[in-house]
Amino acid sequence: EVQLVESGGGLVQPGGSLRLSCTASGFTFRNYAMSWVRQAPGKGLEWVSGIDNGGGRTTYADSVKGRFTISRDNTKNTLYLQMNNLKPEDSAVYYCARPTGGSRGQGTQVTVSS
DSSP, X not given: OOEEEEEOOXXXXXXXXXXXXXXXXXXXXXXXXXXXXXXXXXXXXXXXXXXXXXXXXXXXXXXXXXXXXXXXXXXXXXXXXXXXXXXXXGOEEEEEEXXXXXXXXXXXXXXXXX
């Protein structure tokens, strides 16, 4: 059974930083591309960033490019999202996702507010 467990969310002031983590189990993590997606209150799911299985290719939504960095450690079966210069519009529930098969974690709340 695919399991994805996110952590690292919280309340941060505008301009602050957070690092999200996602621990994967139930599948061979190093074989799959992974993504981060988010959902703000009252809005649909928004793709944020993706990374290939080896970690050598990354992509970002225009809204986060230059501020967020996706990475992975295949020895630890863990996906990361470093978020810098956070803005109030980044507030959302952030989900770790495996695009192949459509699996997603339970999410971690990020709130950016003064």
